[in-house]
Amino acid sequence: MTSLKDHLGRPVVAVTGIGVVTSLGVGKEENWAALTAGKSGIHPITRFPIDHLNTRIAGTVDFLASSSKGASALTYELAQTAALEAVTQSGIDATDFGGPLFLASPPMELDWHDRFALHEAAAGEDEGARLLAAAQRLNSLDMFGSSQFGYIADKLADQFGATGLPITLSTACASGATAIQLGVEAIRRGECDRALSIGADGSATAEALIRFSLLSALSTNNDNPEKASKPFSKDRDGFVLAEGSAALVLESLESALARGATVLGILRGCGEKADDFHRTRSKPDGSPAIGAVKAALADAGLKEDEIDYINAHGTSTPENDKMEHMSLSTVFGERIGSIPISSNKSMIGHTLSAAGAIEAAFSLMTMREGVIPPTINYDNPDPAIVLDLVPNTKRVAKVGTVLSNSFGFGGQNTCLVMAREPV
Amino acid sequence: MNPRDVVITGIGLVSSLGEGPEAHWQRLTAPSPAPVLNAERFAPYSVHPLPEIDWNLQIAKRGDQRQMETWQRLGTYAAGLALDDAGIKGDEELCAAMDMVVAAGGGERDMTVDAAILAASDTRADRDVLLNEKLTTELRPTLFLAQLSNLLAGNISIVHKVTGSSRTFMGEEGAGISAVETAAARIRSGQSTHVLVGGAFQTEHPDMLLGYELGGYLHRGGWKSVWKRNGSEGGGVVTGSGGAFLVLEQREHAEKRGRRIYATLGPVVSARSRRSRGELAAGIESLLDKVGLPSGPLLAISAASGSHEATAAEKAALAARADLAVRGFTSLTGHMKEAQFPFAVALAALAVDHKTAYPAFDIESERPFGEVPRQVLATAIGYHHFEGMALVSAAD
Known part of the structure; x- marks a missing residue:
């Protein structure tokens, strides 16, 4: 019999709805087809002039009505598009969701x-x-x-009939994962039966690009946009700025089963640990990332050898990928060389505030479909990083558990552990 | 009493009135508390400016100070005050296990660069190219990091070594409400033993005023209490620079450390009234019911902004409860946006701890309160959206 409580006596949290938008397209189907085909969504920038820019490529979402209407409007449309897909799939009334809303979105700035x-x-x-x-x-x-930081969540709460005061949050590149974690925690504490967690980022403006460029964080591989994001490769030279969104309907397993909903996966554990080293660099010993992974495993009640696949943060910056490899090696020991690990960012770029949510959505689909999306552009292996990166071509595999990593600028690290089936 | 009660063991406050709980207590219980205002710098708008602060006292490294603008420095400073007050600062083990929820807006943009771009735009048709040209050459990476919402928390981790977990909530007063509410829920459920929670607002920058004035929310003309700005020119809000951080702790955890407890944090409730549909008054009523007001006279610390519609609704709702003696502290500190609710909770805790009420800040609008406050209500009705309340009780 399926247990409705986890190893710590808390309600088990199921996923009953998934929605996603990236530069690869709108919706799960389009995205999954492109992702498993190893297709890149990275392209030359056309939204604004590229004069004087060192980086002239991005994974912008250019095909929505709001794509040229500024970061606030686009972030809202991205969020609501993903949320609508997720809530519709869950079978819950999309105008009367009846649970709290957690939105990871970029800080608001006047256009x-x-x-x-x-x-x-x-x-x-x-x-x-x-x-x-x-x-x-x-x-x-x-x-x-x-100019109001709570504006998008306010509108979304209105549209979907979310209850209570919506929470808008930022933990930099870990934001999407944090939005999911907040939803999981609210259900576990018994505050609600369901929650809508969204990560959305439509803030790829010229200024955003220039800022990351000044931090030397971006790839300048302008001539081959599709090849620019190459996580864990020897010649990786930075991340590719991108946009997108994902939404998850989280629900206590008990509530999901009671209403006969399809359970798409289980959110088994969340772990976090902040870094106190530097504003843009992570601690050289990797201890915060290691702490976050370990905390997520402990929260999930799983041992290191019970993780089947790792959805990497894998930004394609020299530093992140090195640190991520080192941290994972520390946690998983020798076994790390044989656990499949791939980076969705090789295809969709770094969607910043949305990344953790998008990658959680893809992780859940990886388990359901039994297919691991590849790490593309893996042509030039880094001899210092020995990992099974599912290079360039998808792999059919039975995946029962996933670890998804999100490590942010500003030192915020969040990891999620998901499972295909309840225990 | 429950070992998992949420208690307040540290308070860090900064406003135009000074810094620290004691300075605020003295200023706010003075026979006729007076605001500190600067009416010239941003005329026709007045602001309550920051007091003089020696940043070195809480941010030891000059290098760290240089990486921040005033907003992040202010928040990091106020957080340090709270950690100091709770006896946690410098205790590596406690800091490494401490969770953090920061309510944040954005930091200061580089006005010099912005002004140069705007000035150049007068003679340029290719404005998007102009942006690239200027931003690529004139933006400083440090300043951009000083603007990022989540980097107030990032700086608190770096400077004070608080690294258990780090979350940043955004969304005006609502962010501060959710931050306190989430922190308290974590402690009650056993997820956290001690949490640093709060926010800061640095109003002395044109962009920070713009965030209000785009919606017509700023008050113009002479100073008035928040309850009396209806009918004056402008939208009723006078802003202030300041910050409020609290150390919330599980009672058992605090008692084991032998720490002094200011007060117990009782229920924290929040809402999003659909104001455009006229639901605010009912929303406030429902929060008052939900928070569970004790019977008898009750002191209420209100974070009312002065914003005409919201403050009128709050005034009416609170006045309708004859037992409530309200104190609108924002008349004296100015509106500190994300920090409003943590500030209100802090002032409520101080009154409970001192067993003394604040005098009326506006004698004509606020009822006298002669009792010893055993419980105090804290409210924050957002100037534009989001509402919350908490009940703070005596520690014993």
Whole structure:
């Protein structure tokens, strides 16, 4: 008989709905077909001029109605598109979800086009005073909304009928995983039977690109966009900025079974550990990443040898991939060389605030479909990193458990452990 | 009493009134508390400016200070005050096991670069190219990191070594409410033994005022209490720089360490009223019911912003409960956005701990309170969205 409580006596958390959008397309089907075909979504940037830019490629989502309407509008559309797919699949009323909402999204910033509009709408020497005078005069609700950090979650909560105060969060590149973790924890604490966790990021603006470029974090392999993201390769030269979203409907297994919902997977464990080393670099000994992986395994009640596949953070930056390999080697010992591990980012790039959620969605599909998406562009192995990276071609495999890693700038690390079946 | 009660063992406060719980207690219980205002710098808007702060006291390394702008420094500083106050600062083991939830907005953009771009845009039609040109040459990576919401928490980890876990919630007052609510839920469920929770807001930057004024929320003209700004020019909000961090701890954990307990944090409740549909008044009512008000006279520390609609609704709801004596502290500190709710909870804890109520900050609008406050209500009704309340009780 299926147990409704986990090894610590907490409600088991099931996934009953999945939605996803990336540069590869809208929805699970389109994404899964592209992902398992080893297709890259990375392309030359057309959204804004590329003059003066060192990096001229990205994994932007260019095919939505809001794709050219600024980060706030696009992030909202990405979030709501993924959420609608997930909630619809779960069979729950998409206008009356009846559970809390956790949204991982990029910090809000006034779009430059709005800033130019404000500048034009008033006069004066002092630029700050000028913008404020224009703001007072224009009183634009759209512009105001895009400057409020809770705005997107507020609108989503309205649309989907989420209960309570929605939480918008940022743990940098771990945000998507944190949104899922918050949902899992709320269900485990008995605060709700279901939760909607979303990670969405439509913030690939020129300024965002330039900022990461100035931190020397981005690949400059402009001539071969599809080849630019090459996690764990010897010649990896940075990540590729990208956009996307994913949503999971999380539900207590008890509630899912009671209403006859299809269980798509189990969120077995979450672990986190913050880094105190540096604002953009991780501790050389990898202890925070190691701590996060270990905490996730312990929370899941699984031993190291019970993980079948690892969905890597694998950003394709020299430092992350080295640190991730070292941390995993420490946790899994010699066995790490024979556990299949792949990086979705080789195809979709780094979707920042959405990455943890998108990669959790793909991890769940990996288990359900029995197919591991490859790490593409693995043509030039790094001799210092010996891993079974499922290079370049998908692999049919029975996968019962997955570890998904998310390690963020600013030192926030979150790992998720998922399982195909309840225990 | 339950060993898993949430107790408050550390308070870190900074506002225009000063720094630390004691300074705030003194200023706010003075016979006629007066605000500190700067009406010139951002005229026609007034702001409550930061007091003079010696950053070295909480951020020892100059290198760390240089990596931050004022907002992150302020939050890191206030967090340090709370950790110090709880006897946790410098205790490696306690810090490494400590969870953290920070309520954050964004940091300061580089106004010089922005102004140069805007000025150049007057004579350029290819504005997107102009952006690339200027941003690639003039942006400084340090400043960009100083803007990132999650890097206040990142800096707290680096400077104070708090590394159990690190989460950043965003979304104005709601972020502060959810941060306290989540931290308390973690402790009650046994997930955490001690949590650092709070936020900071640095208003002395045009962008930080813009976040309000795009929606027409800023008050113009002379100072008035938050309850009396309806009918004045502008939208009713006067902002202030400041921060509030709390150390929340499991009672058993705090007692084992032999720490002084300011107060117990009781129920924390939150909501998202659909204000455009006129649901705010009912939303506030329902929160008052949900938080479970004790019978008899009760002191209420309100984080009311002065924002016309929200503050009128809160004023009416609280006035309708004859036992409530409300204190709108934002009249004196200014609105500190994400820090509003943690600040309200901190002031509530101080009143409980001192067994004394604050005098009315606005004698005409706020009822006297002559009792010893055993329990105090803290409220934050967001200036634009999101609402929350908590009940703080005496420690014993």
